[in-house]
Amino acid sequence: MDRRSFLKTAIGSGAALNALSSDVSVFSLPAVSGSQSTGRNKELGHIIDTHIHLVRGNPDLKPIGDYGSRMTDVSDELKSEYLKHEMQQAGIGMSFGMGHRNGSKGDPLGIASTLRIAAHVPELRVIGIIDPSRTGHEHLLAIERQIERERNKIVAFKAYLGYLHFGPEAPGYTPYYKLAAKYKLPVIFHTGDVWSLKGKVKYAHPLRVDEVAVDHPSVNFVLAHFGNPWLLDAAEVIWKNDNVWADLSGLYVGDEKAVEGIAKSGALPEAIPGVVLSDLKKAITSLNRYDRILYASDWPFLPMTIYRKFVETLIPSAHYEKVFRANAEGLFKLKA
Numbered sequence: 001m002d003r004r005s006f007l008k009t010a011i012g013s014g015a016a017l018n019a020l021s022s023d024v025s026v027f028s029l030p031a032v033s034g035s036q037s038t039g040r041n042k043e044l045g046h047i048i049d050t051h052i053h054l055v056r057g058n059p060d061l062k063p064i065g066d067y068g069s070r071m072t073d074v075s076d077e078l079k080s081e082y083l084k085h086e087m088q089q090a091g092i093g094m095s096f097g098m099g100h101r102n103g104s105k106g107d108p109l110g111i112a113s114t115l116r117i118a119a120h121v122p123e124l125r126v127i128g129i130i131d132p133s134r135t136g137h138e139h140l141l142a143i144e145r146q147i148e149r150e151r152n153k154i155v156a157f158k159a160y161l162g163y164l165h166f167g168p169e170a171p172g173y174t175p176y177y178k179l180a181a182k183y184k185l186p187v188i189f190h191t192g193d194v195w196s197l198k199g200k201v202k203y204a205h206p207l208r209v210d211e212v213a214v215d216h217p218s219v220n221f222v223l224a225h226f227g228n229p230w231l232l233d234a235a236e237v238i239w240k241n242d243n244v245w246a247d248l249s250g251l252y253v254g255d256e257k258a259v260e261g262i263a264k265s266g267a268l269p270e271a272i273p274g275v276v277l278s279d280l281k282k283a284i285t286s287l288n289r290y291d292r293i294l295y296a297s298d299w300p301f302l303p304m305t306i307y308r309k310f311v312e313t314l315i316p317s318a319h320y321e322k323v324f325r326a327n328a329e330g331l332f333k334l335k336a
């Protein structure tokens with residue numbers, strides 16, 4: 001089955017996916033016109049995608065669309081196959097999968113389900129979810145035990161600013177910053193717009209991260225989604241603080257139509273809903289700190305090949321190596 005047929009089936013029928021279980025090749029995309037991807041893998045080395053999802057992180061998230069559901073609402077075996085295939089197609093050598101909120105007592109960081117996939121996909125690392133409303137002694141001890149058990153797999157903490165009605169400076173986060181410093185785990189904040197009507201965006205404004213960046217200088221922080229739409233504010237917080245980075249995830253979230261359009265035309269659309277591309281480009285170029293920007297896709301919002309192509313259009317090729325790989329290696333201490 002070719003991708004066009006798959007997309008047609010997929011858009012039409014929610015049951016299409018299971019029928020494709022053994023045919024993962026349907027997820028390959030045709031080469032994107034003008035793409036610099038071809039042959040670049042070798043030159044670049046393996047790309048690190050620092051922000052993907054294998055489980056729904058938030059119970060109140062808006063639906064993630066057919067493509068996303070198709071990738072994640074399936075068995076662990078199938079999910080592992082899809083992930084491996086997507087990574088291979090896009091030249092991704094390592095990816096970081098987020099956990100989910102409300103992890104159980106034995107899984108306080110909500111990473112058990114992502115770890116199950118990592119058992120099949122050795123190139124997958126995990127990110128633990130922290131919750132400022134859970135600061136009991138027992139909970140924090142359980143987190144330390146889980147970090148020690150999974151030390152080789154955990155690369156960071158993630159905090160859902162906005163989805164949870166706490167700013168980064170909320171006292172409930174302080175014990176987590178201490179753990180982050182102790183275990184040298186960067187803290188990734190959701191920043192910017194939220195995909196939930198229950199979320200409150202004031203808590204997710206990137207400017208608020210300046211306060212904790214100053215107060216916790218031994219912790220490194222990442223502004224997920226570059227603070228979109230407060231891109232220039234995010235750039236200022238990164239510029240000013242040596243311990244703040246941005247990831248480029250979730251800036252392009254397409255629906256099935258967008259994916260189908262790209263597959264058909266081979267070109268990215270000129271306008272992307274939810275992001276002012278000129279602001280994004282301005283924020284990146286005016287910041288001019290390519291050592292502090294991380295490649296990240298927010299897969300499965302879009303196929304990995306498409307997201308990579310999108311980011312290639314944002315970053316000057318002279319800085320690909322840093323943004324697509326080296327910055328993540330340094331920040332997440334991936335090299336011995």
Ligand SMILES: [Zn+2]
Nearest residue numbers: 051053250298
């Ligand atoms: Zn995400």
